[in-house]
Each structure stands twice: as structure tokens, then as C-alpha cells.
Amino acid sequence: MAPQIRRSLFAACTLIALCGCASLRAAPYAAVPGGLFRGVLTGNDDPPSLVAHFSMRVTPVTNAEFLAFVQRQPRWRRGAAPTILADADYLRAWAAPTQLGEGVAPDGPVTGVSWFAAQAFCEQEHARLPTWLEWEYVASADTTRKDARSDPAWRARILQWYASTTDLTVRQVGGEPNAYGISDLHGLIWEWVDDFNALLVDADSRVQDDAEKLRFCGAGAITMKDRESYAILMRIALLSSMNASGSTTNLGFRCARPNRQATQ
């Protein structure tokens, strides 16, 4: 009996170890249970938005991960990608199309990637970019609370991160995880979202003239619900100003995928 038990224990342990290895190889995603959420873009008269269950990459995509991607997919290498999908700034910091070079840390977040390139990366791991709402939902957490937004100390801390200058060459992913187990949402880089070209904002919602009215269809323009969330508003302003083929030295991304079950 005893050896049998030992054998099955051994088998079980091997199985667990194997599974552990497999999940280490795959990019780590954390399950995010859905919920009702009022984001900065939710209108004052709108009901809260429903965020469905999803999974999100625990850290932003790194230089090493993006290098492996362009090695597999030559069409996404700098110089090979068509300018309409990735402009002249694409991966400009890298020494060569398939070489990071000095000052580009393998475990640093990849930046200088266009929205199209970020989408293509996420698609090859059966994911997509998170929507703005998903990103904001997760980014509202601190290390212990899923929604820390009403805490002035939390807001102040985030604003401080944005105000400080970071040395681009020493950036590394893997900061302290928040309550969802997800890191680096603030204080490291800006991040692409799937619907970056959906963040139309009418800051003061004044009555528009006819010409302006013609440009937009549908009901009332967006009013910022939470004007005190400057850090979040800065992100929206940045993303709204981007072209999908463009990039900046501070703009990276992470991926997300739908997750039918809440596993928390």
C-alpha cells in the first residue's frame, strides 16, 4: 500500500511540477473578476458600465518578449513593417531590427511600438489589447483594495509617480502587484488600449455649434465624471492624440483576453 501511495504522490507532484513549468513558459495572465464600474468616461446620467470577466497580462510586454515576436514574424521587424502600420519611430531605440543593444533592457517594458504592432503581438498569444474600461478598472486598485480611487493618498502617490522622471534604461517590469495581482499600471509607462480611438472627450460639454454637431453622431457628448483623476485624464489625453501607426518612447502595452469564469 505504502509504495503505491508514494508512487501516486510522486505522479501527482510530477504533474503539478509540469503544469507549473508550462504556466511559467506561457505569458502570465491574472484572472480579473468582472463587475459594475464607473470610469472617468461614464456619463453622469449613465448607469455604471458592466465589465465582463477577463484575464490580463500581469506585467507589460518586455523587450525580450517583443524581440522573440519579431524574430518569429519578420513582417513586424523595424524596416519591414509598412509605414501605415508602424511609422518611423517604431522600435527606434533598438540597435537593429532583431537586436536590442545597449541601454535596452531585455526585462524592461517594450516601448516605441505602434497600436497595430501591439495588436499583432497580442493576437499571436490569442489575446487582444485591453479596452480602456478594462485597463481603468484594474488600474483603480492599490495593493490591497480593488477600488482605491476615493483615497486621496492613493491619488497623490500616483500623481507623484507621473511627476517624477524615470531613467528609461533602468526600467524593469515586475513592480509590486495590485489587488488583482497585476503590476506596473502606474509609474512605469503609458499603455495602448484596444479602443484608444474611442476616447472622444468633450471637456466642458457646452452647446456645440452646428458644424461641430455635424461631426458627431449620437446622444450627448462625454463629460468627465471624475475630474480629480488627473493621472487617468492625462492618459486619455495622450492616447487621444496618437495615430495607430505612431508610438512614443514611453508608450508600451500589455494584452488581455476574455475569461468566461471568475477565478477569484
Add this chain to the structure above:
Amino acid sequence: MTLRLLPATLPRRCTAAALILLASASFAAPPSANRLPPESIYHLEIGLQDQAGRLFHLAELRGTIYLVSMFYTSCQYVCPTTIETMKQTLAQLPESQRGQARALMVSFDPKRDSVQVLDRVAHEHGLDPRVWTLARTDATSARKLAAILGVQYRALADGDFNHSTRLLLIDREGRIAGQTEVIGKVEPALVAQLRALTP
């Protein structure tokens, strides 16, 4: 109204699957891209479906000159004006050259804008199918097309969309040869660009 009673669920699902297949098929084996210019929108590999239900790749439009815009059919005010503006812009071409340019409108509301709805709208506006293509695609492809055309749209809580309106002129190689955000009147610059492409 009776259109809503059609058994739309199954075909629509099949269509979504077909669109995805179309997109992934093109990804695995890109159509011989014999030297597309780097600024060509045909580097974007997406599948579309027209008002007759026909599935096609965006890149199949290579060789065609057309005006393109994005819309959704439930839109009461701006979208009909966009169609009118496109009609009038094309009508500025001398009669002998009218056959050379076409019009494409792509919906960013694939849930509601089924093939039947697109077909009905085409009929309501008297759009000649030899000139006009009203198309739908999956949500991801719509977002990509909007990104490449510089169109912004956002679903509102009440099912409407907030969106910018942009009318673009695409040349035979898929380059953006002209564009305007002015609708409700013909933009002379756009007409000039259109005429330049159709000598």
C-alpha cells in the same frame, strides 16, 4: 421592421465565424502583395461582407478608386448626410468618368447592421450596387479599419455611437489620396483630388 423577425442568430454567427476565418486565412497566406506601397491601407488584412452577403477582403479593392466612410445605420442625422455628401461628391465627376470611382461605407455596429439591414438602407437611399458597397465586419476589424482611416467611434450606453465623420478618397494602390471632415456640402479640394485620380 419585419426584418427583425428574420431568424438572424444562426446566420449571423456563421457570418462572424466566416469573417474571422477570412481574416486569419489572409494572415496565414497574404494575397500576393506585389509591392504594395508602404502607405497602402491594404496592408491591413480584414474581411468584409457587403449588402448582398458577399464576403471579400479589403485588399480585393486594390485597383479601384473610391470614397470611404464609416457609419452605423441606426444613426438618424449625420450618417444619411454622409451618404448624400458622398453621392454629391461623386456627381462632380464629368459623366464620362463617373464609372471610375465607387463608394464604400463600413459599419462599426456589426451587432445591429446585418446584411439585411445594409441591403434595406441601400435600397432606401437608392444606392446603385455597381457603385455603392455597404459593408459590415467583425468588431475587431472595424476597430482596425477605423484606426487606419483615423475615424473615432465609441459605443454609448443607450446603444448609439459617438463618432467622428471622415470621408476619405482611396487611390488604386490603397493610399489615402484625400480626406475631409466636412460633410453636408461638397468639399472642393476633395473633388479636385478625385478628378486628379480619374483623368
